[in-house]
Amino acid sequence: MGGIGLEHHRSSENQQEPKSWTDWAGMDWDRNVIAHEFVHSWNGKFRRGADAWTPDYQQPMQNTMLWVYEGQTQFWGYVLAARSGVQSRDMVMAMFATAAGKYAEGTPGRSWRSVEDTVNAPQLMRRRPLPYTSLTRSEDYYVEGALTWLEADQIIRKGTGGAKGLDDFAKAFFGVRDGDWGEVTYDFDEVVKVLNGVYAYDWAGFLRTRLYDTNQPAPLNGVQMAGYKLVWKDKPNAYEKGIAEERKTLDLTYSLGVTLNKDGDVTATLWDGPAYNAGIVNSTKIVAVGRPCLFVRRDEGCDHRREDREGAYQPADQARRAVSDGGDRLPRRLAPPLAGEHHTGQGQRLRQAAHRARQVTNLS
Template sequence: MDAPIRAWDAIMKHLSLGTALAAALLALPLSAPASAQDIRPAGNSAPVEQQLADQTPLPSDTAWPGGTISLDIDATDTVRGIYRVTETIPVTGGMRELHLLFPEWLPGNHAARGPINLVSGFQFTSGGKTLEWTRNPLDVYEIIVSVPQGAKNVVANFVHTSPVDGSEGRITMTPEMLNLQWEKMSFYPAGHYTRRIAIKPTVKFPAGWTAFTALDGQRRSGDTVTWQTVDYETLVDSPIFAGKYAKQWQLDPAVKLDAIADKPKYLELAPENLAHFEKLIDEADALFSARHFDHYDILLAMTDTMGGIGLEHHRSAENQYEPTALTDWDAMDWDHNVVSHELVHSWNGKFRRPSDLWTPDYRTPMQDTLLWVYEGQTQFWGWVLAARSGLQKKQTFLDAFATYAANYAEGQPGRAYRSVEDTTHDPIINSRAPLPYSSLSRSEDYYVEGALVWLEADQIIREGTNGAKGLDDFAKAFFGVRDGDWGELPYDFDEVVSTLNGVYPYDWATFLTTRLYGVNQPAPLRGLNMAGYKLVWKEEPNSYDKGRMGGYNYTSLTYSLGVNLTDNGTVSSTLWDGPAFDAGLVDGSQILAVNGTAYSKEAIMDAITAAKGTKDPIELMVKRGDAYRTVKIDYHGGLRYPYLEKTGEGEQGLDRLLAPRTGG
């Protein structure tokens, strides 16, 4: 009975309950209630479960004794979207079983999302003879292969099938380009840290294609490319973008911009806009005062055919822009942020990583509780660096943060019961799938609400130091240590707090705990207000909302009717307790007519405007499945879109935060 008592004691201390109450709780009898068997009719069968052997075994920080694994991938079948893989794993004498793991817990995904369902056609051989294999029923990511006596290696042949339709998953291969992610098409031997497993990669590409990656030692023979032997962790951290149409720009001696595109015309980048990418690197250096890479590749796909992505790596990042984002620079300003966000991750997330998110392999479960630092502060710095470098206009920053602020001020009733910290579990809980009422359930708010909390922290420091310091100083002290080190340096909550206190003494533990771990908190607008701006409403969409609506073909009426609509009037999201929700509109319903006129974006926006200040409801003809009905919405507030507006004259705190730190 010791274990339950120790657990209760730990809980009482953690919750800081009074001594008397804690003692009373600890004194409660630990007897169990009557079991179900006690109340079942006599004679019914009642099996008893045995303890499952499903505890995740920790790997050893030792090298794979077999030697270097060879990984050969044929990526030429772009018509069918197939990667054909041959992996040769050396084994040692006396080994009777080879336990191979498919990467499950993927860095940057914050969840167990390894797509083993896309790997098929397994065949294992040794010395030309087919070997038997089975799958571990308690860990379906583990394949157990029988090894014959005297075998020197096991050869695994299989295929990884890229989805060929978006409904099947993210498309990674098209006739014009591919995104090869090593962890999606390889196994590694169990029992060892992945950084201790040596692997030699080779890929055959379609004829004439250019391949970009952060891997070193590239050698090309025809269309087959090899790289130097590398540890498996670094391999997984070094994906490939390759394409028929490709272009590379040198941003500084150690940083490159590597772009592929659906068509060559999408690779035209004006010199004045290339300068913003160059300045982004300068601004990142000024912010962190250190680098955690020896060289870095910004991998960028200009596409609407290959699946979208924004994924961080130590010496590179996978990024996707809409096809015209380089050529139609100003109009696509809203789409430029992912590059700065993923660049920041080289410092925050890859080098500095929460202790519970660092794992020695891709089988050990990740714990996401500090994602409000990992992603929240990256969201903050990604936007700040985009504005400082001109990669995005300052107005785009203001409009994006107005949209963020509005969501928490009026668009998310789920904040009443669920904390920001609890949303850090969402990558595991929900796997980023659509939700019927995301405004109630919340989603991964550690990104955006986290960024607003860090904005408030910045303003607290600036106010307390009379402008002498800000969150920039925290970034240098926390992320800018050990220049040139591109290993991993884990941290915990206490180190975050102590570093903040080193910049400016304040009760940071209470501040962070209240803002991020508390529920039903006020909307996180204080940082904006301290920085000299306030949230206001206008009848026209701001530039960020307008760009996103045009890019993704939807109409946002969140703060008027309480819905978002596709081009044909189908409801794609519904605000919990909003006017449309109260009228019974749900996702999937299609608006066919507005006040007796066929649905169009203009028709519904005109109807909302016309109803402002009147008593007449907005009348909609709605189809849901095979049923048609008339819905009347009693809303009279007009169109409402969020903006940030200065509260004082001259330069304000937010203006100073966004000002460039480098010349030119």
């Protein structure tokens, strides 16, 4: 069935894997859709962007405020899943780590395309698979939006000495007209006004810089202000592990720069990563790992013989590519920062990662 959801005003339609609730520990990674769609009753259905409201189905909706509609819903989906016990705290921390890793090193498209511009992705892409999404970007207003709201929460907490947080914004913004089942619209200026009512700050500048500008630093401020840092290790975190086991995939984005399915087909390539620069792109099939593939048998795959005595073999570079040694490296966890540690540039880190295992661990 898959873990997808559709929000309604007083309910939600939630589709999950059949064992999501019976295999409680094993499917912990898959249950966030419940909390996410629950939040949409307030954020998206009751309060919705002014240009997303239409009087009838003949008028096209606009999506300029999806970084609130979906971005803050994604944030609260993480938070409420952990608070309610629908997902474990460790799993939600791993999800935050995966998000931080993606936008720290897995999305070079941040250099030219803003989060706000990705609100057009549903109309442009219609969720069809497109090549090089790390460069073109997709619906990043969800998760990068959530990291932006995490930073907003931390700014409020720091500025008020812990007395207030984004919970107070939610009460003021969503908790109006109790019992009203209609729709109350908002725009950018109202979001800024309510934020300033919670804690006075340059919220207009904050939101425009984080969401409307391009080529911004990785959105890690919220993580770091909360007392954590992004840590890279040689094993996937619980969230990435759960996805890989269920979907039979192997994510090598942060080492070789590719993602593979169970048949060895490349399903995603990191733009300007090691694999991309070696000519390994979507639809390439990996037929050997660990040693050169000298010949590919036309009917069977890779063979390591040097001789083609019967004409049954052809040079590998004329058939399907083989990949030699490479480590895997994934966002695994966020850990308290250690003195003297720092981040290196993306290009240098990717080249180094091609020769050693490196993944991100959990938030702790």
